[in-house]
Amino acid sequence: MADSFLRHSPLAHLGLAGRAGAFEAGTAIEAGVTMGERPYRGLVNLRGPAGDKAFADAVQKALGAALPVEPNTTTGKGDVAVFWLGPDEWWVVTPSDGPATADKLRAALAGQKAAVTDVSESRTCIHIRGAQARDLLAKGCPLDLHPRVFAAGQCAQSLCAKAMITLHQVANDDAEDGKDGGPAYDVYVLNSFAEYLWLWLEDAAREYGLRITSQ
């Protein structure tokens, strides 16, 4: 792709690094939530018949990861994660190479009943972690995120406030990734809703204390 310095992420104009101070200064409380933007992640929308062995095999061969068939679960291999979104719909998530992943899948599925669509550019990802990350999401998201119900490796399409989101729990409370003693989530949101959702989350996190990271 073209030079990356020409790119602008959906939240770049907010200057997230500069906003952090407003939430840390003047509050005596320790930050219960850490948020940051993880832009430019590779997202490939995959459609196909889950029950068709040829389809499932071709996907597994191309990605190295099996196709998840349990609702709201993910599978993964290395940097590649596959999210179950519906009975015939998945996301293949990579750190950055959406177009290449899409090409690979298209080649693997040539001639089959399937659709591969690169949607990397349509969404950004807001990473949320910390002791009160779960409380923060509960303010906007009607799903039960208690560890007995929703744990690391699970994903769901839902709402946060008035924005559609795809939620992925990256780490459990006790895992290393949840560095602040809480769970860690990736929240995928359409570009055009990203500013609204970020400002909404910032406001919701005020009572917990918010730290903003570059990632």
Added chain:
Amino acid sequence: MAQTFRLPEGGQIDRAQSLGFSFDGGRYRGYGGDSLASALLANGIHFVGRSFKYHRPRGIFAAGFEEPNALVQLGEDPRTDPNQLATLVELVEGLAARSQNRWPSLDYDIGALNNLASRAFPSGFYYKTFMWPATMWMKYEHFIRHAAGMGQSPRERDPDRYDKTQAHCDVLVVGAGPAGLAAALAAARSGARVVLAEQDHLLGGALLGEAEATIGGAPALDWARAAEAELRSLPEVRVLGRTTVYGYFDHNFLTLIEKVTDHLNRKPEHLPRHRLWKLRAKQVVLATGSIERPLVFRDNDRPGIMLAGACRTYVNRYAVKPGTTAVVFTNNDSAYGAALDMQAAGIEIAAIVDLRREVIGPMSEAAEAAGLPILADHAIVATEGGRRIKRVRAAPMDPSGGQVYVSGEPIDCDLLAVSGGWSPTLHLHSQAKGEIAWNEELGCFVPGEARQAAHSAGACNAAFGLASCLAEGATAGQKAAAAAGFKAKGRKKAAPKAADHGFLPARWLWLVPSDTPLGHGGKHFHELQNDVTAADLQLALREGYRSIEHVKRYTTTGMGTDQGKTSNVNAIGIVAEATGRAVPEVGVTTFRPPFTPVTFGVFAGRDVDELLDPVRRTPMHGWHQQAGALFEDVGQWRRAWYYPRAGEDMHAAVTREVREVRRSLGIMDASTLGKIDIQGSDASELLNRIYTNAWKKLEVGRCRYGLMLGEDGMVMDDGVTARLGENHYLMTTTTGNAAPVLAHLEEYIQTEWPEFDVYCTSVTEQFATISIAGPNARRLLAELTSDIELSPNDFPHMAVRDGTVAGVPARVFRVSFTGEAAYEINVPSSFGLAVWQATMTAGEKYGITPYGTEAMHVLRAEKGFIIVGQETDGSINPIDLGMDWIVSKKKDFVGKRSLTRSDMAKPDRKQLVGILTDDPAVVLPEGAHLVERVEPQPPMAMLGHVSSSYYSPNVGRSIALALVKGGLAKKGQKLTAPLLDGRKIGCTVVDPVFFDPEGDRLRG
């Protein structure tokens, strides 16, 4: 000022924390842990308000959420709240409260004249008086509202922050009295996720107001504190204090309001004031306790008349003496406990007046043994005292029980403690549609079968003894946890030992007789907040009202902010007695949320100002802002409307933009257009069935315009769709219809054509779309790309090419909504801003002009292109638009059956036409109606309306599109647009294409 009525020791208060507060301007002190009511009583203040209708002096009556009288206004604008219950307001330093329902002051109130004229205010007074003429209602209402004066809402904007959140649990326990604590412990010990919600800031419920109760041989409150400590130590338990469960809806969905900072003197900036909890519970344990009922006797509403249980609470919990000399009036055993506690606190008990023929029951017998003066089979027949009770008269009952024949003996007092029995707090059980049954012995309604996964326990389930509360609570907690999948661990713990007596025996007399007939010489109030008397109920019955719901509405009983918590059962009893029916035959009125009033702020939560609704922005939004664009909302999108230069108004800016596009070159952000990626071997067939025209022969690399109908044959959406490959299309939709069109496609694929091999994926936001239009568009694009052939032969109108633009991978559509040669350049979203800037830079030499949605509207109207939603409104079909050329006669498509109905082609339907005003400078307002004959005034026969209207610099005059009945046959005819301002604009019906009808420009 000294707290004269404060006991020297005891109570759940913090004497180290002395708090100053004011009431009606007077300055007082109280202690931490006080309610406003207990602090007022400690200072000897009973008289705190005037009644709603008669403006009679009223005092603090209860100690909890059932309080009908002590409603106060707190704080000053903008932080002011009306109708706050003094009994629930926690005292904080500097609290400022004012009485309500009085003018000009509590002591000198003009409305009190209503009391003298009370015979003029019977029940149904407002219905009878303010009926006619209807046009006067606005004046009446103003008068009534002022007179009624239920406090004042703030005039300024609420400066506080409110929050909303969602929560889930296995077991919700409502109420933290003995039953609730026992239930929460039992459920929590099984490992279930438990939420315990308590409206009070202290856990313990009724135990907080008792002095002698013991559990397991120790003071009951010690047990409560141990229970609280254990609950707070468990990780899966959430204890929510200061939180009222106010609504119980279907599927065990409950709403709670948490008062987060009201009790804090300094309110931390980062905390919301109140929080709304939207809670989904697998199981619910209701442990909401019970409410003491007053007795309905003559003039039973004076300050200093209080519920006996409330007196007990003030003495024991707040260490406050509500009086110095008390008379107790009861029909049951429980008031004797209050009498004993009051005596122990140094209040002289002048008499216990007992309606019962015999003094029996554990507390009664203890009082008798303690030597308290008891008048059995007596009634209080009158009271005296203006701003505070000073005397009662007690008289022996006639042996029949229904009459009193003597005027009785006067007894001096400054406190009258009343108990008429106890009613379980059924509100949430009933909101959840649980059944309600009448218990004759207990004289109260009790919960019947629950309709949801709920369990009532303790006093709200008519278990009035402490041991029963503990046992029922533990059982309910275990059952609820088990039903949620959590079995109790280990051996079942035996319930701790406690006494187990309720308030029986009792004698049920709904209306206490007096020595004068009802309604003469005094008032028997059964409803204090709305000032409704027993005589009012009887009048309603005499006037023919039978249903308790009708009696309620006619008399307004139970319709105040307290929703009749202390009055409903008495009202039902009085109605039953007067009509000779049994109480269950009369039935109960409906319990509705909220249980207690809820601040409006929590419903808005944080969804205010910039967070009210999402504002969707395109990748180039920041550029438009810097360029000084004004924006318009299109659905949730915010689109650049026009870009005024210094000194330009909207007309000037739009005129310039429109002219420049046709003269040289314009650029517009079209990113908001809906884009749907369609793949599969049945993709062509899908389009063929969804659009009205044929799609199978479209070549790869070419585009086609399509019209989409609903099943009713009316236009639903339009747009250009490109064939990217043999089995691959990209559909575009209008901005506002992107989501509905995708849903429309999915509905048909999933329900009608499940056999199709086709998948649709929204890619609206995958791309930033830059539209360049005008005579120089091709020249500009040629400078930005080296790998796309641009000659009209290689890249004709209605074609699509992939390549590179400004060094970025791009898909370019040659399509036009302006009538000029135009290209829509689609690049990955994150590159949108960079490519836009590169295009602007390269276009400088052509005077490239950014144009907004308004100029786009003018340009397309010059060409007669419709906008779905502007020229259509769900009742317009393709024939009406003169677009039958795009409707295939050979194939089937969605909406075809409806479209072929003869009615759809009737010549007098509203049809799309162009309109030219006689005066070319006059621009018709959109929405203006068109008539053939102007009458002196409306109504006149209307032919249709103007749907689009602009000044067109390219045509050099105003132009308009309109939907006119039989319009296609009216071309050349003169019509008139009579406007609101009185002008009558003459105009002519013309063809809707005003500019370049041959379309030479867009093919260039």
